Amino acid sequence: MNVKLNWDAVGIATSVACAIHCALLPILVTTLPVFGVNIVHNLFFEWGMIVLAFIIGSYSLFHGFIKHHRSFVPIFIFSIGFTFLVLKQFYPRLNIAFLLVAVACIIVAHFYNYR
Numbered sequence: 001m002n003v004k005l006n007w008d009a010v011g012i013a014t015s016v017a018c019a020i021h022c023a024l025l026p027i028l029v030t031t032l033p034v035f036g037v038n039i040v041h042n043l044f045f046e047w048g049m050i051v052l053a054f055i056i057g058s059y060s061l062f063h064g065f066i067k068h069h070r071s072f073v074p075i076f077i078f079s080i081g082f083t084f085l086v087l088k089q090f091y092p093r094l095n096i097a098f099l100l101v102a103v104a105c106i107i108v109a110h111f112y113n114y115r
Contacts, residue, residue: 007060008114014056019103064113074113081105
């Protein structure tokens with residue numbers, strides 16, 4: 001069976017999942033301790049999500065660059081978004097602002113790469 005995987009779609013889905021995770025976590029966090037679960041400020045989980053976003057995004061953009069368009073624009077936009085994604089870990093007061101910029105840039109980079 002020959003199945004093609006659209007890595008840009010996977011990257012967009014991962015970015016949206018990350019945004020949903022970050023938006024819903026404060027709502028769900030109040031119920032998790034009742035079940036003995038504590039994922040608030042879990043650095044392993046947060047950095048794992050960032051690494052996952054980097055791996056999927058890099059592979060997708062590299063594939064698009066080599067096979068289709070030879071344009072550095074999506075890579076540049078992704079780099080800006082990824083920089084803000086990492087910066088949100090170091091500046092908790094600007095977490096939401098950095099996250100919004102990061103997700104928007106990463107999604108735009110994948111759309112541009114796919115187009």
